[in-house]
Amino acid sequence: MKWSEISIHTTQEAVEPVSNILHEAGASGVVIEDVADLMKERNSVFGEIYHLNPNDYPAEGVILKAYLPVNSFLGETVEEIKQAVNNLITFDIDLGANMVSISEVNEEEWATAWKKYYKPVKVSEKITITPTWEDYSPVSSDELIIELDPGMAFGTGTHPTTVMSLQALEKYLKTEDKVADVGTGSGVLSIAAALLGASSVDAFDLDEVAVNSARLNIKLNKVQQTAHAKQNDLLKGVEGPYDVVVANILAEIILRFTDDAANVLKPGGYFITSGIIQGKKQDVKDDMARAGFTIVEVLEMEDWVAIISRKNS
Numbered sequence: 001m002k003w004s005e006i007s008i009h010t011t012q013e014a015v016e017p018v019s020n021i022l023h024e025a026g027a028s029g030v031v032i033e034d035v036a037d038l039m040k041e042r043n044s045v046f047g048e049i050y051h052l053n054p055n056d057y058p059a060e061g062v063i064l065k066a067y068l069p070v071n072s073f074l075g076e077t078v079e080e081i082k083q084a085v086n087n088l089i090t091f092d093i094d095l096g097a098n099m100v101s102i103s104e105v106n107e108e109e110w111a112t113a114w115k116k117y118y119k120p121v122k123v124s125e126k127i128t129i130t131p132t133w134e135d136y137s138p139v140s141s142d143e144l145i146i147e148l149d150p151g152m153a154f155g156t157g158t159h160p161t162t163v164m165s166l167q168a169l170e171k172y173l174k175t176e177d178k179v180a181d182v183g184t185g186s187g188v189l190s191i192a193a194a195l196l197g198a199s200s201v202d203a204f205d206l207d208e209v210a211v212n213s214a215r216l217n218i219k220l221n222k223v224q225q226t227a228h229a230k231q232n233d234l235l236k237g238v239e240g241p242y243d244v245v246v247a248n249i250l251a252e253i254i255l256r257f258t259d260d261a262a263n264v265l266k267p268g269g270y271f272i273t274s275g276i277i278q279g280k281k282q283d284v285k286d287d288m289a290r291a292g293f294t295i296v297e298v299l300e301m302e303d304w305v306a307i308i309s310r311k312n313s
């Protein structure tokens with residue numbers, strides 16, 4: 001698969017909002033590099049990756065790098081990223097150089113770029129996510145290890161929205177539960193659900209590439225007896241019943257299927273939603289109440305919110 005590297009040269013102040021834009025555009029991880037450090041490697045970095053004259057770069061600021069798969073939506077996505085970054089000026093955020101550059105990298109270069117940054121991460125009490133190339137040994141006997149290969153998946157599994165979803169699954173999922181994972185991406189939440197003892201997990205994603213990568217990761221983690229990935233638009237045509245529905249997807253999309261989630265969940269079942277920005281928290285809470293849910297917990301990490309609701313009996 002071909003990947004596109006999106007680099008944005010900006011200021012420290014803009015790191016968080018620009019990272020959020022990249023995440024919302026579908027990047028599962030953002031690499032932040034200090035320009036001063038990069039200048040030290042100017043020959044390789046500026047020469048090979050950016051194809052720019054190093055003298056054009058001031059020795060300050062940061063470069064945010066994210067990777068998106070090259071597909072038919074890429075052009076549109078890049079335009080949306082540029083637009084969203086420029087919109088930040090309206091909020092008085094100093095974008096500095098605000099240079100957006102795009103280059104295509106192949107599988108090998110992409111994997112090498114990630115290998116530098118992607119290490120095993122303990123994301124919850126029990127779950128550690130580790131890249132396939134790391135030789136990781138569990139620290140305790142009840143530790144659950146999810147192996148992800150970002151060379152064939154979207155996610156490193158360590159974005160705050162994913163981490164909060166994993167923490168909520170660990171807390172609310174019971175052994176033998178039936179689970180639906182809406183917007184599975186790399187399949188990380190489905191793998192976690194299976195490792196936590198679910199009896200079956202249906203993983204849905206609209207994107208065919210995501211479905212394929214979820215299938216590969218499910219197999220890699222040896223949970224293919226329990227978890228199955230399928231291309232599907234949200235919960236359309238899905239009957240359930242489920243004990244848990246988990247969805248790490250944008251608030252605007254969650255609002256489109258709260259009724260369907262209520263329909264497929266058993267009374268008392270949990271709806272774990274993440275990927276919600278602070279500004280949309282109240283909209284999602286209100287819609288949960290309208291659709292027959294009671295909010296049981298709200299988690300917050302950086303600027304992101306996860307809402308755990310329970311279907312009323």
Ligand SMILES: C[S@@+](CC[C@H](N)C(=O)[O-])C[C@H]1O[C@@H](n2cnc3c(N)ncnc32)[C@H](O)[C@@H]1O
Nearest residue numbers: 155162183184185205206207210232233234248
């Ligand atoms: C933020 S990613 C979450 C990936 C993974 N579940 C995680 O927690 O790391 C959101 C996923 O939702 C998928 N998605 C977006 N719209 C969808 C829809 N209408 N139906 C199903 N999946 C959708 C995207 O393709 C993407 O893989």
